[in-house]
Amino acid sequence: MTSINEFQELMKTLYGDRDLARGPQGTMLWLVSEVGEFIEAMVKREPIESLKSEAADVLAWFCSVCNVLGIDLETSATSKYNRKCPRCKSSPCHCTAK
Numbered sequence: 001m002t003s004i005n006e007f008q009e010l011m012k013t014l015y016g017d018r019d020l021a022r023g024p025q026g027t028m029l030w031l032v033s034e035v036g037e038f039i040e041a042m043v044k045r046e047p048i049e050s051l052k053s054e055a056a057d058v059l060a061w062f063c064s065v066c067n068v069l070g071i072d073l074e075t076s077a078t079s080k081y082n083r084k085c086p087r088c089k090s091s092p093c094h095c096t097a098k
């Protein structure tokens, strides 16, 4: 089991220098490209192993974007979504579905 923080740190170790050199906008473009690949695999009904691989890439690139911007993803996410919906403060959420 790896925490979000550990995974984000792994991405920093593996790619941090390159990500910083590329900068936030360039890294965000890679993230968007990976989201596109994930969507394409889903639409083409590719095997689940392909979808898992694309999902991993999306998470990896999202962590890279957060690293470049200095965002601690685990702290940010768990403080905003602190065991309840941040809008209605309920679990499960009772907001009107959109």
Ligand SMILES: [Zn+2]
Binding pocket: 085, 086, 087, 088, 089, 090, 093, 094, 095
């Ligand atoms: Zn809600």
